Amino acid sequence: xxxxxxxxxxxxxxxxxxxxxxxxxxxxxxxxxxxxxxxxxxxxxxxxxxxxxxxxxxxxxxxxxxxxxxxxxxxxxxxxxxxxxxxxxxxxxxxxxxxxxxxxxxxxxxxxxxxxxxxxxxxxxxxxxxxxxxxxxxxxxxxxxxxxxxxxxxxxxxxxxxxxxxxxxxxxxxxxxxxxxxxxxxxxxxxxxxxxxxxxxxxxxxxxxxxxxxxxxxxxx
Ligand SMILES: *Cc1c(COP(=O)(O)O)cnc(C)c1O
Numbered sequence: 365x366x367x368x369x370x371x372x373x374x375x376x377x378x379x380x381x382x383x384x385x386x387x388x389x390x391x392x393x394x395x396x397x398x399x400x401x402x403x404x405x406x407x408x409x410x411x412x413x414x415x416x417x418x419x420x421x422x423x424x425x426x427x428x429x430x431x432x433x434x435x436x437x438x439x440x441x442x443x444x445x446x447x448x449x450x451x452x453x454x455x456x457x458x459x460x461x462x463x464x465x466x467x468x469x470x471x472x473x474x475x476x477x478x479x480x481x482x483x484x485x486x487x488x489x490x491x492x493x494x495x496x497x498x499x500x501x502x503x504x505x506x507x508x509x510x511x512x513x514x515x516x517x518x519x520x521x522x523x524x525x526x527x528x529x530x531x532x533x534x535x536x537x538x539x540x541x542x543x544x545x546x547x548x549x550x551x552x553x554x555x556x557x558x559x560x561x562x563x564x565x566x567x568x569x570x571x572x573x574x575x576x577x578x579x580x581x582x583x584x585x
Contacts, residue, residue: 367398370580375404378574382567385429385556387577389414390584393421399580400426408450408575412438419445431515431575433487436460444468450515450556450575451477453487455497458509465508472508475515475556478537480530482519491537498545511546513554513572514538518562527562531569538570 371386378384387408388396396407396418405425409415410432419428427447434442434449436457442449443464452458452474465472476497479488489497497503498511516534518527538555546552558566560579567574578584 367395367581368402371399371402371404374576374579379567382571383573385431385573385575386580387431387559387575388418388581389432389577391581393418395581396422396426406447408577412441415446416441429575440464440467443470443472447473448512449474451475451487453477453479453489455500455502458497458506459502462506462509470508471510473510473512473551475513475554476511478514478516478534480516480518480534482521482526486517488516494537494541498541510551511549512551513556514541515556517559518557518566524562524565527565528569531557531562531566531571535570 375384383406384404385406385408386399386404389410400423406427406429408429408431409418415428415430428445429448429450430442430446431450433451434457439457439460443461449461449472461472461474476494477488478494479486479490514534518530521527534557535555542552554572555570556573556575557569557571558574560576563574563576
């Protein structure tokens with residue numbers, strides 16, 4: 365099926381409070397334009413170089429989301445134009461984004477990434493580490509960062525019950541954190557969970573942002 369038909373099918377079934385990040389990593393600019401022409405404006409990329417190259421050649425009203433693991437020393441390349449950084453997984457990275465954001469007089473929207481999957485390889489804070497972070501003086505001193513919520517990835521498994529449990533645990537943590545630390549901050553409202561294989565499960569658990577790649581653009585090489 366074509367990109368535009370796949371995209372329209374997904375958009376038609378999303379609740380109005382859930383936004384779609386079309387994950388275009390490894391797919392060419394022409395594919396992004398096909399989705400753009402249907403009205404899609406939020407695209408997700410996971411490699412700094414690839415994101416910068418696409419930003420250069422594609423329409424400037426695209427909202428680019430960085431969804432990958434960002435190395436601190438590369439933050440400077442995307443901070444000037446990125447709309448949302450999903451995967452902030454260390455204080456070091458947060459401080460560097462803040463520093464670079466100051467330089468270009470921007471406030472950067474970020475999500476804190478929580479490790480909820482069973483795989484050791486996935487990045488992110490534990491719940492305890494996240495609580496320590498948001499209570500730390502260094503965190504509170506960041507002026508050019510806007511914490512917009514949390515992001516997570518479920519285990520890569522056919523076990524739907526496991527994925528549901530992982531999403532549910534993150535959603536509960538999100539609600540607690542919102543009440544305990546961000547009740548005065550309206551911007552803390554996004555729960556970025558759900559990919560091609562599990563986004564309906566994630567939406568049922570409270571996702572506000574789904575990151576869907578292969579279901580729209582096909583398999584990646
Ligand atoms: C690649 C990627 C996605 C999209 O995965 P699909 O299974 O193709 O939908 C979502 N989130 C992150 C963090 C990714 O790296």
